Amino acid sequence: MINLTIEDRNGDRQPVEIPEGINLSLMEVLKASEYDVLATCGGMALCATCHIQVLEGPEQYFHATDNELDMLDTLPNADEHSRLACQMRVTEEMDGLVVRLK
Template identity: 35%
Template structure:
């Protein structure tokens, strides 16, 4: 199992276990992270699973594809570490991944 830590906007930390192949969005929803609404169910069509990848992890993840980059243009408060959690597929190498949830989604 891969451990992912979510840091909510209020500082609450939630550790969740993930199976390889799940999306980070699925892990967040399963862990009860309410701010990851996932309204489109992972279709990269809404931006409600926007998250910030911790700086030390940004270069370790597969870069976003064009459709994700286009959708990130519409999220509130994007940063260079912004990603759509539905587009990050969990791998065993991601053990310890840290995801910050934007305050704009609370």
């Protein structure tokens, strides 16, 4: 199992267990776990409604891709730890990741 911790917009943290090899994006996992993530564009990195911040975890997850950065630049509350959940594929290396919904 892949263990993540999700901090909602109220600051409450909940663990989420994801089976290994699920081949979903973090956005899809958040929606399936009934978190309030709009994901208006359906995971195409065009709307930024799945904006999260990486708080803890492997270093590789702290850095957005160029496509993400273009979209994140349109948000007033984005920072160096911001990511788009739709662009993060769930893998075993994510175990222990802590993210905050924005």
